[in-house]
Amino acid sequence: KLEFLSDNGGAYRAHATHALAREMGLEPIHTPVCSPQSNGIAESFVNTFKRDYVSLMDRSNAQVVLAQLPDAFTHFNEVHPHSSLKLKSPRMFRRELARRAQESGVN
Structure with a gap:
């Protein structure tokens, strides 16, 4: 199962966000609290994905x-x-x- 990794911001912990992720076949998970290393990994992925994929998409x-x-x-x-x-x-x-x-x- 694909995981949807996010930080602990309110928008990402919201029931509606979890419901949407599950509807898309994703399992919502969150970085550990007070873990800048985990946040850095997630942010690095997002930046790479935006740069190398989303920027080229319709x-x-x-x-x-x-x-x-x-x-x-x-x-x-x-x-x-x-x-x-x-x-x-x-x-x-x-x-x-x-x-x-x-x-x-x-x-």
Whole structure:
């Protein structure tokens, strides 16, 4: 299940926001209170996603944007290189970790 990570701002903790996230198939979760590191991770993702995906999307209306998000998230996780993952995509990085664990006999 996909998670919708946000900080603890009132708008993100609101029942309506949680209901909308669940309606979209997302599980709303929040960063730990007083955790600037977690907030930084979330903010970094948002900035990268806006820069590399949203800025290139047709943004004529909300429905058009929402229809484009699944492909954008798939690309972000399957193809997009991440500097923190040695320029591999998250899925590529996880497959490599699993392969190494299997080769070393670690489960």
